Amino acid sequence: MWGEWLGMQKTIVVLGMHRSATSLVACGLHQEISMGDDLLPASGSNPRGHFEDRHFVRMNDRILSAAGGSWDRPPSRQGILGVGERFSDQIQSTLDLASSGKEIWGFKDPRTTLTVPLYLPFLQNPHFVCCFRDPDQVARSLQRRNGFPLEKGLRLAAIYNRRLLTFLSDFTGQWHEPPSGS
Template sequence: MHRSGTSCLTGSLEEAGLFLGDRHTWNPHNLKGNRENQQIVDINDRVLGAVDSAWDNPPSGRVAWPQDELAAARVLFAAYAQHSPFGFKDPRTLLVLSGWQCLFPHMQYVGIFRHPLAVAGSLHKRSGMPLAQGLNLWFAYNRRLLQEYRRAPLPILCFDDEQSLFQEKLQGVLASLGFDSSEWRGEFYDEGLRSAQLNAADQLPWHIRRLYRKLQRLAV
């Protein structure tokens, strides 16, 4: 889900040796950049648009990719074929994952989640999105993350962990993916760039609270 530590995770993977290609390294809402490859984001947006959906209006089920978008993804990845390991990050991918899995069935995944209220608060701070809408989006994305885990287990990190614990767990994930984690120093993470604080007085709907607890149990 957006605003869940995905940029921190991806920047840390890049530090460890993951090649991201042409990626964003700064924007007003993320001073170290969201580390997204705009060409991949554009493909995901067009796939969503073809079924009258968007990142903030998720489709209800599995999405069939138009043939021209499958071709565009093949061409883009061919341009990065000489780079290994190559990877990308875009939260929209969870909404259109079937097409990427069809094209590249051997991809490896790393998931990350964050407390629903922190995510909704960050979206509200960034763009004025109502908290209820942010919580519903959190549920839509993270339900798909849980479904993907049940289909084929993947490492999932919790961005609510304190920095040193988060980085310790991430170092283990890097090692499991084949990176030389002994050389990784974790310098990309910057606690000062976290946005939105939790309000303990706010209450979560039961289905969102239950999903959050499920993800907590599955997290590394």
């Protein structure tokens, strides 16, 4: 399965809103590739584990905080881009540490859905696995886990999904181009 990738480092990045099956996807990937060396432990809401490396969680929390927000109070995209340069060296060293000696590796932290534009210049041969879940189900799951009102969960799901689609559009450069001949 991974044979065609040999000889070239690949980075698999799992993106998606919290409670959108990102842990499930990362668990499956972790069966074949390293998803981190310092993973958060399992919890009641994710009994098999979160498959989030603490280094990326901390990095993303610092970025979001510097931009004036947090995972559940997402700062504007411009706010995140505005603090990017101050985190460049830290992002590079976090990626270097996580990828050292690995041909294929990955990471997952739902916050990366907001911060991925800052990581992109430093990722080696990135491949993105994007997770989407019915926003109503996300909101209900956040209500159970965090006690959030449904409206807050729906708003968060909309923000994360919109940011992910914007990133994919920017990354591929093809989503908004009309078909040739139109």
